Amino acid sequence: MRIFDAHSDILTDVTIRRSDGQSNVMRRRHIDRLRKGDIAATILVVWIDPPHTAEPTWRMLQILGAACDEMADMQDIMGIVSKASDMEKIQDSGRLGVILGMEGLSGLRGNTSLLSMLYRIGVRHASLTWNEENEFATGAGSHDDKRGLTKLGVEALSRMEKLGMIVDVSHANEKTFTDICEHATRPFIASHSNAWELRKVARNLKDYQIKAIAECGGVIGMNAWPDFIHPSEPDTENLFRHVDHIANLVGIDHLGLGFDFVDYLDPGTMSSLQPGSRSAAIGLEDASKAGAFCRFLIDKGYTAGDVEKIAYGNMARIVKEIL
Secondary structure, three states: OOEEEEEEOHHHHHHHHHHOOOOOHHHHHHHHHHHHOOEEEEEEEEEOOOOOOOOHHHHHHHHHHHHHHHHHHOOOOEEEOOOHHHHHHHHHOOOEEEEEEEEOOHHHOOOOOHHHHHHHOOEEEEEOOOOOEOOOOEEOOOOOOOOOOOHHHHHHHHHHHHHOOEEEOOOEOHHHHHHHHHHOOOOOEEOOOOEOOOOOOOOOEOHHHHHHHHHOOOEEEEOOOHHHOOOOOOEHHHHHHHHHHHHHHHOHHHEEEOOOOOOOOOHHHHHOOOOOOOOOEEOEOOHHHHHHHHHHHHHOOOOHHHHHHHHHHHHHHHHHHHO
16 A cells, blocks of 8 residues: 655755765665655655754755755656656656655745745745744744734745645644634645644644644644654554544545654754654654554554545645645
8 A cells, every 4th residue: 555654854864964975865774664664655844953943044955955966866766746747657667756845934034935946946845834933934832822924924825825835734833823724725734743632732733723624625644753642652553543533523535644754863853852762653663664554544444445545645635736
């Protein structure tokens, strides 16, 4: 069964290693696990990783440059999806379908015209913010619950929709989320978020948010980050409960996968994100386990057709509608 993983930080690893003079990072470190896990398509994001958040524009350019070099070297195993029809063509050739994305737009420094530049070089997905407050929006890490989209954020949202970029509300705070609901005219996604009702953390979605995403035709990607699953037992069983909660609330057609695997990130980056010892769900430690989770859903009573939608079909529909 094919899997579409709607969120991956692999480009961070690519950038760090290419900066050290390495090449073929995808071939040496990632593609085998992706293939073992049946991952046929993914969104690879530009994430301004700590400790680079103070210089987001420079880090954004570093990552984009490393990504372009890596993609050029890895054309035999992966291809960039620029329009919807590219996805099947790339996969028919046995390669990984890659959508380039932006996990936050802090690197644009409030310049909405740079979205057109990003689109020209192949970016087809973006969230307006990571956890921070920036010129466009307010992230889940903000303590200001009155701040949401800014005027520039509304302009950025409109430009993204006109260009044909997938809008992502994972990492948005509630005010930004409701502002996006008010201004969006096309379906949007939460690429890697779980259900707040089961794990009450700021990065998860409350029931009204889940319903709003479904009402606009969007999709929610289930996240394997342990703290978003369960405080003491972050395993496949408890992640299944998030799947089941959302399916019972809005139906199968609005569920996807956005695992957010981090097994390859260096300890310095990880220490700023996860103060505890665990950075992976039990049974979902890396991309090679993705297929096993889909089989687990079938074992729990979901039909093969339903799981195909969750694993691939629903996110693929978004690509067709937006790109």
